[in-house]
Amino acid sequence: MGNDRPVTNTNETWKSPDLKEIILNKSDDPRSGESTDKLVNIDRSEPDPSLFEVPPGYTVKDEPGEFTINFSTTP
Numbered sequence: 782m783g784n785d786r787p788v789t790n791t792n793e794t795w796k797s798p799d800l801k802e803i804i805l806n807k808s809d810d811p812r813s814g815e816s817t818d819k820l821v822n823i824d825r826s827e828p829d830p831s832l833f834e835v836p837p838g839y840t841v842k843d844e845p846g847e848f849t850i851n852f853s854t855t856p
Contacts, residue, residue, distance in 0.1 A: 790808070805820070
């Protein structure tokens with residue numbers, strides 16, 4: 782590759798046992814550069830109960846017989 786020293790990659794990962802999540806992940810590779818992923822603005826309070834309420838006017842309809850759901854992944 783034209784370099785006179787070995788290519789050295791470094792990785793640093795911090796995980797919160799309490800959250801059971803990775804809160805910091807840093808990597809440094811001379812070929813692709815430095816990358817940092819950080820979990821920020823963590824709010825551990827209870828979410829607003831209205832987020833889990835059924836919207837007004839929502840109804841459930843039983844479909845009689847068989848039906849097909851068509852979908853496409855192209856826009």
